[in-house]
Amino acid sequence: METSVVEQLSRTHYNEMVRLRRHFHMYPELSFQEVQTPAYIAEYLRELGLEVQEGVGGRGVVGRLTIDSALPTVALRADFDALPIQDQKDVPYKSTVPGVMHACGHDAHTAVLLTVARILTENKDQLQGNVVFIHQHAEEVDPGGAIQMIADGCLEDVDAIFGQHISSNLDVGTIGYKYGTATGMPDDFTIKIRGRGGHASKPHATIDPVAAAISFCNQLQYIVTRKSKPMEPVVLSITMFNGGHQHNIIPDEVEVGGTIRTFNAETQNVMISELQKCLEGLVTTTGISYDLDYMKGYPPVVNDTDKTDLVLAAAQEISTVDEVREMAPDLGGEDFSYYLQRVPGTFYYTGTRNSSFKADYPHHHAKFDIDEKGLTNAVSVMVKSVFNYFEKENGQ
Numbered sequence: 001m002e003t004s005v006v007e008q009l010s011r012t013h014y015n016e017m018v019r020l021r022r023h024f025h026m027y028p029e030l031s032f033q034e035v036q037t038p039a040y041i042a043e044y045l046r047e048l049g050l051e052v053q054e055g056v057g058g059r060g061v062v063g064r065l066t067i068d069s070a071l072p073t074v075a076l077r078a079d080f081d082a083l084p085i086q087d088q089k090d091v092p093y094k095s096t097v098p099g100v101m102h103a104c105g106h107d108a109h110t111a112v113l114l115t116v117a118r119i120l121t122e123n124k125d126q127l128q129g130n131v132v133f134i135h136q137h138a139e140e141v142d143p144g145g146a147i148q149m150i151a152d153g154c155l156e157d158v159d160a161i162f163g164q165h166i167s168s169n170l171d172v173g174t175i176g177y178k179y180g181t182a183t184g185m186p187d188d189f190t191i192k193i194r195g196r197g198g199h200a201s202k203p204h205a206t207i208d209p210v211a212a213a214i215s216f217c218n219q220l221q222y223i224v225t226r227k228s229k230p231m232e233p234v235v236l237s238i239t240m241f242n243g244g245h246q247h248n249i250i251p252d253e254v255e256v257g258g259t260i261r262t263f264n265a266e267t268q269n270v271m272i273s274e275l276q277k278c279l280e281g282l283v284t285t286t287g288i289s290y291d292l293d294y295m296k297g298y299p300p301v302v303n304d305t306d307k308t309d310l311v312l313a314a315a316q317e318i319s320t321v322d323e324v325r326e327m328a329p330d331l332g333g334e335d336f337s338y339y340l341q342r343v344p345g346t347f348y349y350t351g352t353r354n355s356s357f358k359a360d361y362p363h364h365h366a367k368f369d370i371d372e373k374g375l376t377n378a379v380s381v382m383v384k385s386v387f388n389y390f391e392k393e394n395g396q
Contacts, residue, residue: 172353186333
């Protein structure tokens, strides 16, 4: 399909795509609690005439556009879960669900992929291969929906996969890509530090878990600066510190939680080992006891060079793409990595930042929003990448 036609089709379906995005934004659902969202997606795909499977891996939806089983098959993926954040935007499409919002762009990802499905379905006579549309639940929470959907067969007969993420770090008109390792391994930990409570005026008669937890948090920063290799990126963030309920009472227990993010297993293992050493040191010096719940996160996203080249070439053909930029590796986690462990593919970024109407807040912020005009590029690049992939695979 000619690039000019791809761009025209993206523009033609823009209003419908915005309607879809705003619908999902207004009715968000948390990870592993998605009910209405997958039902809506499945109905939309059925109306396009696709073969649709619901409940894939639990709550996922897969649509299949089969042209000829002897031809190559490409998968396209979007995630649709939201976050436990109160929407603070003053817009007509503000979340209607208290304490839940799409603060990472999964509403946009879903709208983009549904639009791509419509364009490819309506022009299937020009396709030289098959397309699988993977609508994934629960990207935001370990163990994630991807590994469950894969186990349930969503990648059956798939030869390659493409996925994109909208980005408030990139202006509208920019496409970001990355060869090789693109994301980190996001581990989470929760620790219950147990002491012996008592009166705040007599701390010597207690084992103070608050003081021990504060010391522990400080020691963790020493691990980052003195135990990890200087040239190996590491992020360690304490994000939860809960304990106590009254000014004059030293509590029995404090809960500390956070995340450790690395790019390789060696650094990951060093951080885990040193964290445990810190806890054992506290046992010796303070007398506390503890329970550690450590969960290793998703593996890193490792993009295939050839498939990244295809997306790069597609982006460079789109007239509304002003810049195609290679991105630095990001320590954020993304379970698209599981798909890439099974089939070659690439994960890229579409700019949706526009500060003129406050579409420049970071992801996971209560005022996160996007410039929806950037979504036409998301559609155009994905559609063009599909056609480019089939042309290459069929030797044209």
